[in-house]
Amino acid sequence: MRLRRVATTVVLGVALVCVAPASSPAVGREVAGATGASGPAAGATTGQGSAAVLHAGQPSASRPGAAAAWPVPTGTVTAPDDRTLFTDRQGRVLRLRGLNLGKTDTVTEERIADLARDGFGLVRLNIQWEKVEPRRGRYDTDYLRYLDHILDWADRYRVLVLIDWHQDVYGPAFGHNGIPAWATRTDGLPFVPNPDDWFADYFQPAVQAAFTHLYDDADLRAAQGAAYAKVAEVLRGHRSLLGYDLFNEPFGPVPGDPNDPQNQIDASAALERGRLADMYRRLIRAVRSSDRDAWLFLEPTVLIGQGVPTSLPAFDDPRPGADRLGYAPHYYDTAVESGADWDPSSRFIERYEVAVADYPTTNRLPVLVGEWGPPRATTPGNAQLMQRQVASMDRFAAGWALWYDCRADNGGGYCAYDRNGGPAPGKEPAFAPYAPAVAGIPDSESYAATTRTYTLTMTADRTTRRAWTVLSLPAAAFPHGARVSVTGGGPAVVVGAGGPGQAGLLLPTARPGAAVRVTVTAR
Template sequence: MRLRRTATALAVSAALLGAGGLPAAAQTGQNAQARAAQAAQSHQAVQSHQAAPVAAAPHRAAAPVAAGTVTTPDGRTYLADRQGRALQLHGLNLGKTDTVTEAGIAELAASGFNLVRLNIQWQKVEPRRGHYDTGYLRYLGRVMDWADRYGVLVLVDWHQDVFGPAFGFNGIPAWATRTDGIPYEPLPGDDWFANYFQPAVGAAFRHLYDDADLRAAQAAAYTKVAATLRGHRSLLGYDLFNEPFGPFTGDPTDPATQIENSAAMERGRLADLYRRLIAAVRTADQDAWLFVEPTVLIGQGVPTQLPGFSDPRHGSDRIGYAPHYYDTAVENGADWNPADGFIEAYEAVIRAYPAAHRMPVLVGEWGPAKATGKGNAELIRRQTASMRGFATGWALWYDCHAAEGGGYCAYDADGRPAPGKEPVFAAYAAAIAGTPGAESYDPATHTYTLALATTAVSRCAWTELKLPATAFPHGARVSVTGARGALVHQAPGEARILLPATPPGRHVTLTVTAR
């Protein structure tokens, strides 16, 4: 949700993070349920498990196929390709109100990103009941073609903000909006999130969740998009419902009431919606990953109450978890205060649910509007470090250009990293042939390190590093310690390392320094 969040959510933050920090249950997590020239350079071709022992040097970009998962001894679950390499996805959101272009995808890939979170809306897919906009569907197909070409993965996000256009926002079509005749007037000012608590909006969500004809229409729209986009190599999957909300009863300024409403929705109506939409996509696509989101209270240290979900596909489940990572005070315009406990509170509750269900975590949205202040610049740095500890990937909000670090844009007006957002453009390992360990990038010395423990995969698959020019403007040197006979292949903006003579169980460190 990126603009300003309602002041009522601040009350939740204050109650949970104030004098005494998290409630005991949140501290333990026991209540949780169990991103162009460089892009066109040579890339490692994806091999199958039956490939030759030493993979050949690549010839063009290719998005990895997320065919499964790998779980590390510390409980982190990563998306994995067909070779068993752990995947790390770094990317940007785009497509909500702007038109995605090939140049935009090329820029994203050239910046070192390998993921697009593509925001789409039901209102654009089906502007009139029973009428699917073929022009819009063709546009989505073109975006996928460009992603195929530049070797990035796409997470298709079914986006909504304050339900849809009937309330002046976007998402659910006006024809699918039922308010029981309750009047609605947009609230003044920037606190748009407070509109969620209006009775007319609550009624619209209740009917969406409960009315059989709307349930069927929504499922049919999801099936239509899945049938249109299936088969693209770049298609990672679907974020099934952006920042879910619902009918609200009681005082919205009361933190306990917010938590009670959120929990009831996650256990009931929202869980039922996810089950319907999982089934709908699976009628058209057996391979795409399907990601579920908790409510926005996860950002305030409130554990999700979502249940686990079964996947009707043939083979292992492909269901992931896609929380957002926003600090309420920052969303309301403050420069981040590292003493507010936000990072600690979020980390305390984010792991239990995906660990219990062996789900990969992909943070669908995160980041402050501006990082020109000292606090928000530190927040960007801390969040990138934080997500290395629990997520297989993330998508920053938002892929755009703005002067002087304005808005949520990742780039400044000249296409450079926006002030304070440089950590978003840091080096990282896109595919790890082995068990991932500690990973870091020091911008002061332009040094990147990755620790890994070798496995059988390390001897026949390349570890792939993204080394964007923003991190290594004059090129990079790669060194390997702890391994014999390491092969290193470098191209502009990237490097690949193969360890064919290193037996499993060795601790290896890859170090990249600036030229």
């Protein structure tokens, strides 16, 4: 299916209904399961020109009856600007926002609940092969059970989970994490860690040899595929399972001078066209041997952050039906990673958007930015970078996961939260209201923090009459609840969606092509 924008100059009148506060189980059931305008949720009296009042921040552990309309990606659609976007079974356009967690810390139910409370609907869960299979041929059943519990919690709080097969500088043999020590072959080459620049460790001869063996040795390739198939077997069937990010920040041998930028570019292109592409084909087959429904995401090398387009080829998905493949680049500014305050004149964002566009557009892949965000956003440039990146990703991505779900004083490190659990200074843009599910064609979205005003514009299509648009209105933005007004599309029903800080919007008489504007203000 291909979405096409329909121009209209007609803006229809306002009609809103306030049915019940967000904590009402009855309202939660109807909003979650509704497929049309009739039913209990639409049964309140219509108030022409009125505004619905919603109550944010009321906790709900179960969200009764919500499973039927939980926004879970089952397909894609091509937007008018040629982006490939996720859609669910109702045809709604989905937009995913979330956080990374689980790299070296323990994930608890409370953390999943807090993340959902703050409006995030996605977890990029960092797992490592070294933990799945600490000894060759022996899987850690306790660790696999732990992963299964995390997805149980995600099921409960309606949070999607992207399993990220994580590695940094190969693995524990080099003081980092990822590939097991038993799967590390160095050919006796030296490794001298750089205490001031962990990324420089990738260029050490021993690390280069280890990556080469991982890509080339038949027994390691088979063991890696078996580990992926095992995890997919354990986790399949969870309604919260979005899919798998197949290999975090892929790296490989860099023959010649590693400090020569052109040499790095040439080595990256050769890796993506050759060894890495072969790995992805193996891992796609491995996961599909256990799970035919999960989405599988491909990462380019980190040079995408320097404005270097990927050289990855197209991939086939052996599952029956439409492919479920996606593209998961990271979005980091090298200078900021090295400690500098962001410089807008560097044109980092403009260069990145150009570099990232062609591959997913050509191959019709949804883009999910797996990692992004400055180490801290308390400096003027980095605070601006946070704002600019959120707006940028709305232009090219179907979703994103900020790095990282942790707490620190004054927004230290990469932490999304301050010590008290509020947004870290400067990182508030990641906590802004948004629409996780849009029954129509999303056009624009904005949030003005100074006035606490959120605006969504959309064009009605054939889904608008029968499916609910979901608004995430977290307490960080609307601590005392919110007022929602709608223009365009005819009479509107606005209700609480049975969960903290959410609202549902239905336009039962909207005509395809109608321009709809949703405005949310603080009470």
